[in-house]
Amino acid sequence: MQLDELLEIQSLDTSLDQLKYELEKVEDSLGLTDMRVSQTKIESELKDLEIKMSSQRDELLRIESNVKEINQKIKTFNDRMFGSETYASRDLEHMNAEVESLKSQISLLEDREIEIIEILEPFEEDVKEKTAAMSALNESIKNTESQVDSHIQEINARIEIIKQDIALKREKISPDLLGKYDLLRGHNKQVAISKVVNSRCGSCHLNLSASEVSVLKHLNDDSELLLCEQCGCILVH
């Protein structure tokens, strides 16, 4: 009977479908998908930190340039006060007061500078930790990608062998029966043929009546087929 051969084809087709499914899910099953999600998350966290830090650093630069400017002014006053020219004491007092005022501006700016450095410290610590996590993650991703590649090659090799096996077995089946089998499997790759075990359909486990089982036992010709009422597959005794 060709139906027994067809049963073997069905079993190979099922293995093939499973392998194709495994192929689709290989990145998930090896954890690569999750790793990539974590990678994107850390990347965006690092970007956020960079934005927060850059506004603080800009302010630091502004302060530094302010301090430089003020120091320049102080130097100009000092050069005048301590230079060769002589000034009235009222003018000297005035210049001295200016210098004192400029120095206190610098002191305020330096206080702010310290504040900013303290704000930046935990951010920098965070960046350090996240960068280390990122580089460990990148390493894992690289390793897993090569595992995925070899897994895919392995599955594809198994798929090839099964495909050849199926092709050989299909040659032994009549075109008419193959046509029916392919039609029943359809696009959804359903089970098209199954063996009846303990009076039940091997695919959907529907209980068959005694008369159906008896009909099945007495089918001799592959052109006479009994289909399961529930799942529609070809029943084989």
Ligand SMILES: [Zn+2]
């Ligand atoms: Zn069934």
